[in-house]
Amino acid sequence: MKIGIPRALLYPIFYPMWETFFKELGHSIVNSTRTNKRILDSGAKACVEDACLPVKIMHGHVIDLIDRCDAVFIPRLISISQEEYICPKFIGIPEMIKNSVKPCPSLIVLDYNAKKSTNMAYKGYYKLASDLGSSKKDIKQALERALGQQRAYERALLGGSNPLLALEGLETFSIRKEIKGTIGLIGHPYLIYDRYISMDVYKKLISHDYRVIVPENIRPEAIEKACSIYPKKLFWSYGKHLLGSGLYMLEQGLVDGLVLVTSFACGIDSFVLELLQRKNNRDYKKPLTIITIDEHSGHAGFDTRLEAFIDMMEWRKENGNNISSHGKGLYIS
Amino acid sequence: MTGKDLYLGVDAGSVSINLVLIDSRYRLIEKLYLRTQGRPIEVLKEGLENLSQLIGPGFKIKGCGTTGSGRLLASALLSADIVKNEITAHGTAVLNFIPEASTILEIGGQDSKIILLRNGVVSDFAMNTVCAAGTGSFLDRQASRLGIAIEDFGSLSLKSTSPVRIAGRCAVFAESDMIHKQQMGCSAEDIIKGLCDALVRNYLNNVGKGKDIQPLIVFQGGVAANIGIKKAFEEALGQRIIVPDNFEVMGAIGAAILAHRKAKATGSTSFSGLASLKKDFTTKSYECHDCPNLCEIVEIRVGSKVKAKWGDRCGKWSSSIESLNKEKELNEGVPSA
Structure with a gap:
């Protein structure tokens, strides 16, 4: 069977797992085209109006796969970590697509729910693959291999790679001159690893001669620990991921500044980016900017903000007195 | 006052194009506030003509900086020494005066x-x-x-x-x-x-x-x-x-100050002169079909020479200009500006 995998939503995080799983079971894989204007336009047109940009993009990728495969793989990620949830839009994705994409291709839906335990979540893979006619024994083996691939991928990310380098084949740039510093790039994986909708923010930062670190480089235990300063558990997995990795980068002095990328009307980001910004303003005073993206295709506004941010970082650095002996900023008002 | 060195700052915004001339002590010599009216190139041309009449002969423009959302366009037309975002330009101007x-x-x-x-x-x-x-x-x-x-x-x-x-x-x-x-x-x-x-x-x-x-x-x-x-x-x-007194042109003043600093550091200017816009500028935009991104490319020409291109995500058009122009010069014997 030829299975189409949309390059959208959590594709940059779980692709090695999905690809290996289906290939091990004897299926072939077709990827949707990388996000482009046509995908954005067709997705925005098909999707309900009030959805966020990444959900619209997902619709566009499904449309891109029509007639190119036997069925499109749609993961319904309910929870990816114990006692946590991810954005409710992910739970409704298969239904949104069924109702909005016309004619709708046949869908293979994975129900993945790790709220109770990760082992429970694997049941979703068994259900999906046995519906496709695989034996329990084959599924078990495929799942083990897929998990092996996924763990190797996650190790590579923790080792300093990122999905753009590891999956999208973006070449590591040779930084022309000496590295000017390190910027933490914080945002949902479907934003910062999509070169089209993120206006290529990663490459733009690198081409200003900065090293860029991303949330996927930070160990989960470190994220957990960084978030323990809050009185309540953060039950949105990605909210915690972004906030915790940002806090960790600030706490450990890994970055000279933070660039936060969010899509317009993201409910989770409205909380966590605010928390991160407040904590930075109070304790670290590092250069920080939030850039909101939507369906814009003009780069001018985005580039202005990014250039101003880089200028500000360099200006403050030149000024010299923004770092005290405690490693904290001196921009105390 | 003859022989005085001046620096030109251009803030090409969505609603207005602002031009200022300052001297090397950052005193404002002239300012123009012009409505963009959706035709930035013509308005910029008119503005420069006005400026050259206002200051008369004897002055020399030793540097040019551009800012505002149209800064790339303005810089392409004027061969500016420095192109800066509005935040840095406004910050520079205020830090200097206040x-x-x-x-x-x-x-x-x-x-x-x-x-x-x-x-x-x-x-x-x-x-x-x-x-x-x-x-x-x-x-x-x-x-x-x-x-x-x-x-x-x-x-x-x-x-x-x-x-x-x-x-x-x-x-x-x-x-x-x-x-x-x-x-x-x-x-x-x-x-x-x-x-x-x-x-x-x-x-x-x-x-x-x-x-x-x-x-x-x-x-x-x-x-x-x-x-x-x-x-x-x-x-x-x-x-x-x-x-501030010149609240409406502070961005342009900042760009001029930055141009002065740049020109001082490099000891020269790339500015093509107030008369440079008398040449025939044409702009054209088209959709590039080389990949599914379908970028909207803008091309600025002086006569038959392509002066600037932008809008491409991959950079192949914007970075092609230098080599393209060199090639053209070789073929047509056009001296470089």
């Missing part, structure tokens, strides 16, 4: 910004996000709805005795709220004051959210001409607000 300033409120046609200055540098900034609520175009729109010239807007608002509350989150909400208040019989002055308050509230809640607004506060950009908005800011912040 070094004790801590906060810049800047409201232009499509953009609004807040810039925090600490220890002589820009330490934080924010710009409006995806919508233009809280900017000059919001006021323009509402003024024309009320049939009032935007120039009279500020003085009318000062006559208000009991301002009405207008929903300011969105221009569409504001408009319907305003109509309801009109139908109820509220006076135009009170509605205008309500609009000024709504804009300020919107600005402080969005652009200024979480920012530590410390005195001295400087208010600039085209909207700073509106005394009603200045007053509304003073009431909302409980602070005195300073509007």
Whole structure:
């Protein structure tokens, strides 16, 4: 069977797992085209109006796969970590697509729910693959291999790679001159690893001669620990991921500044980016900017903000007195 | 005053194109504030012609800087020494003229910004996000709805005795709220004051959210001409607000200062001269079909020579210009500018 995998939503995080799983079971894989204007336009047109940009993009990728495969793989990620949830839009994705994409291709839906335990979540893979006619024994083996691939991928990310380098084949740039510093790039994986909708923010930062670190480089235990300063558990997995990795980068002095990328009307980001910004303003005073993206295709506004941010970082650095002996900023008002 | 060195700053914004000439001690020699009217190239040409008449012979322009959303276009036409974003340009200008300033409120046609200055540098900034609520175009729109010239807007608002509350989150909400208040019989002055308050509230809640607004506060950009908005800011912040003399061209002044610094550091200028725009400039835009991104490419030509290209995500057109021009020069024997 030829299975189409949309390059959208959590594709940059779980692709090695999905690809290996289906290939091990004897299926072939077709990827949707990388996000482009046509995908954005067709997705925005098909999707309900009030959805966020990444959900619209997902619709566009499904449309891109029509007639190119036997069925499109749609993961319904309910929870990816114990006692946590991810954005409710992910739970409704298969239904949104069924109702909005016309004619709708046949869908293979994975129900993945790790709220109770990760082992429970694997049941979703068994259900999906046995519906496709695989034996329990084959599924078990495929799942083990897929998990092996996924763990190797996650190790590579923790080792300093990122999905753009590891999956999208973006070449590591040779930084022309000496590295000017390190910027933490914080945002949902479907934003910062999509070169089209993120206006290529990663490459733009690198081409200003900065090293860029991303949330996927930070160990989960470190994220957990960084978030323990809050009185309540953060039950949105990605909210915690972004906030915790940002806090960790600030706490450990890994970055000279933070660039936060969010899509317009993201409910989770409205909380966590605010928390991160407040904590930075109070304790670290590092250069920080939030850039909101939507369906814009003009780069001018985005580039202005990014250039101003880089200028500000360099200006403050030149000024010299923004770092005290405690490693904290001196921009105390 | 002959033989004096001047520096040109151009702020090519969405609503106006501002040109300034300063001397090497950053004194303002000339300023022009021109409405863009959707034809930036023609307006820029007219502006430069005016400038060269105003200053007469004997002056030499030793550097040129551009800023604003049209900074790339302006730089391509003028061969500017430096192209800078508006935040850096405004920050540079204020730090030079009002070094004790801590906060810049800047409201232009499509953009609004807040810039925090600490220890002589820009330490934080924010710009409006995806919508233009809280900017000059919001006021323009509402003024024309009320049939009032935007120039009279500020003085009318000062006559208000009991301002009405207008929903300011969105221009569409504001408009319907305003109509309801009109139908109820509220006076135009009170509605205008309500609009000024709504804009300020919107600005402080969005652009200024979480920012530590410390005195001295400087208010600039085209909207700073509106005394009603200045007053509304003073009431909302409980602070005195300073509007600098050349509030409407501060971005251009910043660009000129940066050009002076650049020219001083390099010892030369790439500026093509005030007469350079007499040449025949043409622009063309097309969709590149080499990949599914379908980027909108803009091409600027001087005669048959392609001077600049941009809009491509991959960089193949924008980076092709230098080699392309060299090739052309070899073929046609055109001397380089």
